[in-house]
Amino acid sequence: MHNRGGVHLHEMAITQSVVQAVCDRMGDAQIRRVCLEIGTLSGVVADSVRFCFDLITEGTTLEGASLEIVQPAGRACCRDCGAEFVLNDLLVLCECGSANRELLAGEELKIREVEVMA
Amino acid sequence: MCATCGCSGDTILEPHEHDHEHQHEHGHVHGHSRHSQTRTVTLEQAVLARNDALAEGNRKWLAERSILAVNLMSSPGAGKTTLLERTIRELGSELRVSVVEGDQETVLDADRIRATGAPAIQINTGSGCHLDAKMLFSGLQTLDPPEGSVVLIENVGNLVCPALFDLGEQSRVVITSVTEGAEKPRKYPQMFRAADLVLLNKVDLLPYVKFDIEDFLDGARRANPDVEVLQLSATTGEGVADWYGWLRARLP
Numbered sequence: 001m002h003n004r005g006g007v008h009l010h011e012m013a014i015t016q017s018v019v020q021a022v023c024d025r026m027g028d029a030q031i032r033r034v035c036l037e038i039g040t041l042s043g044v045v046a047d048s049v050r051f052c053f054d055l056i057t058e059g060t061t062l063e064g065a066s067l068e069i070v071q072p073a074g075r076a077c078c079r080d081c082g083a084e085f086v087l088n089d090l091l092v093l094c095e096c097g098s099a100n101r102e103l104l105a106g107e108e109l110k111i112r113e114v115e116v117m118a
Numbered sequence: 119m120c121a122t123c124g125c126s127g128d129t130i131l132e133p134h135e136h137d138h139e140h141q142h143e144h145g146h147v148h149g150h151s152r153h154s155q156t157r158t159v160t161l162e163q164a165v166l167a168r169n170d171a172l173a174e175g176n177r178k179w180l181a182e183r184s185i186l187a188v189n190l191m192s193s194p195g196a197g198k199t200t201l202l203e204r205t206i207r208e209l210g211s212e213l214r215v216s217v218v219e220g221d222q223e224t225v226l227d228a229d230r231i232r233a234t235g236a237p238a239i240q241i242n243t244g245s246g247c248h249l250d251a252k253m254l255f256s257g258l259q260t261l262d263p264p265e266g267s268v269v270l271i272e273n274v275g276n277l278v279c280p281a282l283f284d285l286g287e288q289s290r291v292v293i294t295s296v297t298e299g300a301e302k303p304r305k306y307p308q309m310f311r312a313a314d315l316v317l318l319n320k321v322d323l324l325p326y327v328k329f330d331i332e333d334f335l336d337g338a339r340r341a342n343p344d345v346e347v348l349q350l351s352a353t354t355g356e357g358v359a360d361w362y363g364w365l366r367a368r369l370p
Binding site: 009010013014017018020021022024025026032033036041042043044079089090091092093099100101109110111112113114115116117118 | 155156157158159160161162163164165166167168169245246247248250278279281282283304307308311337339340341343
């Protein structure tokens with residue numbers, strides 16, 4: 001599902017949700033910076049969010065704000081051997097060969113903080 | 119003054135509508151350049167908090183009416199509508215089923231479902247590639263499903279976006295077909311991770327296509343170690359009894 005510019009449409013919806021959530025929380029305050037956490041396993045492409053951000057913030061209190069994206073790495077705990085390991089995608093198995101693992105990090109999709117005009 | 123939009127470039131401005139092509143490179147940075155007094159506010163809020171709250175509202179609404187809602191997701195052409203048609207025809211005397219159809223355009227799928235005698239409403243998402251909790255809420259209000267019934271939600275055909283948006287459903291089912299290739303779970307792991315059940319459809323075509331079931335199952339388990347996989351053909355009816363059993367087991 002791509003539109004022109006190669007941006008996934010759900011990143012458009014995600015970015016709209018960011019703008020809406022910030023406006024809901026911060027009212028009329030002029031936003032200078034937004035810091036998001038987008039985990040590497042979240043299924044959301046950070047570059048696509050960056051691409052959408054300027055377009056979607058136009059005419060809102062976020063217009064002109066800088067966008068900072070922190071991308072926590074994937075981490076899992078094996079339910080069979082108990083080992084904790086890093087995973088770059090959702091298909092990585094534990095070293096013991098088990099697919100039976102619990103994700104500990106990497107699926108974050110949240111607004112960490114904003115910087116507003118004092 | 120800015121020659122393009124008339125705003126004064128070095129003063130603090132209220133947000134204003136820009137109805138012209140606006141390159142912010144005409145000699146000055148306007149609107150925000152002088153501000154240095156800022157404060158940081160910690161939000162620690164889920165990006166999709168609003169959708170998630172609406173989804174919780176839907177979940178409560180459904181639970182109060184003992185309605186089972188199942189979100190069916192797949193790529194276009196995997197056989198969702200065909201499976202729904204057969205399910206309604208074969209379980210219609212036992213379960214009261216209604217359908218929410220999500221598509222970018224047309225009412226074709228809702229028409230196919232109504233032809234089976236089940237109530238259906240069509241939600242056209244336009245350029246949107248997924249249903250969200252607000253759309254389902256309005257769909258449920260229109261559909262007004264009876265207590266103790268089943269609502270099958272056919273999401274927009276797409277293996278990427280619907281995985282992210284909670285609708286308030288009780289279960290999520292991913293349908294994929296042997297004609298799409300065995301690598302689908304490896305290509306779209308988020309979608310398979312989001313599934314409670316995977317239906318592998320069109321197994322009647324296995325003799326005619328190159329499809330390695332073991333490889334498919336391995337990919338599905340890597341993406342989602344807890345997932346259940348059922349093999350069936352919505353066209354011939356092979357294996358559908360297991361799907362009906364799964365559905366019955368989830369009735370409130």
